[in-house]
Amino acid sequence: GKGYIIKVKSYLFRLKWDEDIAANFYYDFWTTDKKLNNTKKKNFEESDLFQMDYIGKKVDYAEVQSTIFGKKTETELIEIATRRATDKVIIALQKEYDVFKTKSPLTDLDPLKADIGLKEGLSPKTKFEILEQILNEDGTTNYKRIGQIVPIGDHIWDNQYLAEELEPDQEPYTTFKMVKGNKNKLYPGLLIRQIK
Secondary structure, eight states, X not given: OOEEEEEXXXXXXXXXXXXXHHHHIIIIIOOOSTTOOHHHHHHHHHOOOOOEXXXXXXXXXXXXXXXXXXXXXXXXXXXXXXXXXXXXXXHHHHHHOGGGSOEEEOOEETTEEESOBGGGTOOTTOEEEEEEEEEOXXXXXXXXXXXXXXXXXXXXXXXXXXXXXXXXXXXXXXXXXXXXXXXXGOOTTOEEEEEO
């Protein structure tokens, strides 16, 4: 059918950030809208303090057929395919680099829900660990795994770009089932993080 295939190459960078950079940032540049300091603002704009580390790159594709979005112009179809390809390449980067894996809070327990979906690459095979935040005596925090969940196949939210036009009545969340752990120990707000 008539449509478009868009190829996207995405590069992943991480801001170099440590205690020294943070201290300089807050001392030399930090200001608020209520008490705007134009000197600090200008110093921030002209600073070379901030550097980026190259992490990696990925390539992915998306296809959009004009028959699906019949009333869209060619420009709009290209935009849809571009946005969906961009989402897919971000998913690929998240799966490869642990620090960028999908994380979300549980929003409800009956059933288990989170506000993530196809845009984040969910499938019935995607596994998530449920993490409970532990506050240590020294004020630092750790996360303890207390369970695992997977999306329920026919209850994965299609939150891709313009998906609501195709399925306007779908619920805006994904429903999960427990595969490890005790559901009675869960509460809304617990963090879920994707596992490879």
